[in-house]
Amino acid sequence: MSPVIPIQAASGMGCADTPVLIQRGQREVFCGLTGIIWLHRKIQDAFFLVVGSRTCAHLIQSAAGVMIFAEPRFGTAIIDERDLAGLADCNDELDRVVSELLTRRPDIKQLFLVGSCPSEVIKLDLSRAAERLSRQHLHKVRVVSYSGSGIETTFTQGEDACLAAWLQTLPAAPTSTQSNLLIVGTLADVVEDQFRQYFQNMGIEQVDFYPPRNSRQIPAIGPQTRFLLAQPFLADTARQLEAQGATRVPAPFPLGAQGTTQWLKAGAQAFGVSDEAFETVVRAPRQRAEVSMARHREQLQGRKVFFFPDSQLEIPLARFLHHEMHMHLCEVGTPYLHRGHMAEELALLPSSTRLSEGQDVELQLDRCRADQPDLVVCGLGLANPLEAEGFTTKWAIELVFTPIQGYEQAGDLAGLFSRPLIRRLKLAA
Ligand code: SF4
Numbered sequence: 001m002s003p004v005i006p007i008q009a010a011s012g013m014g015c016a017d018t019p020v021l022i023q024r025g026q027r028e029v030f031c032g033l034t035g036i037i038w039l040h041r042k043i044q045d046a047f048f049l050v051v052g053s054r055t056c057a058h059l060i061q062s063a064a065g066v067m068i069f070a071e072p073r074f075g076t077a078i079i080d081e082r083d084l085a086g087l088a089d090c091n092d093e094l095d096r097v098v099s100e101l102l103t104r105r106p107d108i109k110q111l112f113l114v115g116s117c118p119s120e121v122i123k124l125d126l127s128r129a130a131e132r133l134s135r136q137h138l139h140k141v142r143v144v145s146y147s148g149s150g151i152e153t154t155f156t157q158g159e160d161a162c163l164a165a166w167l168q169t170l171p172a173a174p175t176s177t178q179s180n181l182l183i184v185g186t187l188a189d190v191v192e193d194q195f196r197q198y199f200q201n202m203g204i205e206q207v208d209f210y211p212p213r214n215s216r217q218i219p220a221i222g223p224q225t226r227f228l229l230a231q232p233f234l235a236d237t238a239r240q241l242e243a244q245g246a247t248r249v250p251a252p253f254p255l256g257a258q259g260t261t262q263w264l265k266a267g268a269q270a271f272g273v274s275d276e277a278f279e280t281v282v283r284a285p286r287q288r289a290e291v292s293m294a295r296h297r298e299q300l301q302g303r304k305v306f307f308f309p310d311s312q313l314e315i316p317l318a319r320f321l322h323h324e325m326h327m328h329l330c331e332v333g334t335p336y337l338h339r340g341h342m343a344e345e346l347a348l349l350p351s352s353t354r355l356s357e358g359q360d361v362e363l364q365l366d367r368c369r370a371d372q373p374d375l376v377v378c379g380l381g382l383a384n385p386l387e388a389e390g391f392t393t394k395w396a397i398e399l400v401f402t403p404i405q406g407y408e409q410a411g412d413l414a415g416l417f418s419r420p421l422i423r424r425l426k427l428a429a
Pocket of ligand 1: 032055115116148149151
């Protein structure tokens with residue numbers, strides 16, 4: 001097995017001071033409605049009602065595979081073109097749709113009204129609609145609104161907007177003197193269970209997750225709360241948690257064996273867990289992760305990877321591919337660079353990394369062609385044209401839908417990058 005490159009800034013602060021290429025041109029991204037796909041699976045008594053156009057309905061139905069659910073927990077209230085005078089009708093219609101839905105589906109305890117970008121929807125005040133509907137359906141369902149609009153956002157921001165808006169509407173938690181560790185960001189249930197077990201085995205008693213699986217099990221949040229971000233796209237949610245008194249624990253993200261170790265370690269240190277107790281818990285799963293990644297490293301090491309901006313996971317993934325898969329980073333593009341939340345990750349990237357924020361897609365395609373990477377990580381819209389030019393691509397969105405965090409998933413994460421290369425080799429043979 002090849003030795004793993006030690007996860008530490010090789011010299012100075014890694015990429016922390018590296019100039020960033022800022023691009024503000026044409027972009028290729030999905031909108032924030034996409035977040036409904038993983039959020040509705042996570043919060044099992046919630047319903048997401050998109051207030052939008054037929055385009056929004058098509059996007060969400062085709063992306064979420066509506067056919068596999070007998071009773072889907074998302075839908076679209078289609079608002080047709082109306083002038084301002086028709087807004088009263090719109091609100092009446094929304095109230096009627098919600099009443100019918102809640103009568104038919106008493107299992108729904110949390111309703112999200114999700115705004116979109118058609119101009120008729122932007123004219124509607126969904127936050128007032130949510131307040132009105134919460135009053136109408138008091139004690140049965142809570143109603144929260146947020147925007148999943150595609151204007152000036154990227155698709156993972158839908159989750160951030162949802163979680164931040166929800167926090168603002170929660171009733172004040174009873175004051176608690178017991179410290180709690182809050183893991184923030186949607187994780188697959190299997191990953192959540194593993195993380196809970198590790199922290200509890202270290203002796204941290206109160207470990208909570210946000211969003212929760214059940215909308216009525218919102219953890220107490222206050223000055224006693226230390227939170228770890230499990231996803232790197234939650235800037236507004238983190239700001240809201242801090243406004244409610246919680247403290248963020250800085251850490252890299254739990255991708256790969258080393259990222260997971262540092263992330264768990266940051267949580268452990270915040271709760272005074274000894275190094276010995278920490279090692280006892282993580283030693284075996286960390287070794288399993290290293291074994292499961294080794295065969296993928298054989299395919300990936302020495303290869304060049306180029307990231308187009310899409311999911312906001314790009315920087316932690318680049319760190320993983322460089323340190324644990326020994327890949328060379330050509331360009332690491334991200335839609336937004338949050339220097340505070342990314343500080344630990346940036347310090348771990350090689351200082352020679354070309355970092356870019358935002359997009360001017362034609363210029364970025366030119367840079368990609370000049371770099372001739374072995375693997376391109378990009379959105380769906382760019383993948384087919386790049387494949388047609390002979391590049392091997394990985395759809396960035398798959399990395400959001402697949403459980404990739406933690407030790408037990410580290411091999412699967414590596415496999416998501418090695419498989420396209422193997423497929424290309426087979427096609428060429
Ligand atoms: S929210 Fe906007 S970008 Fe997203 S599907 Fe609807 S119309 Fe399209």
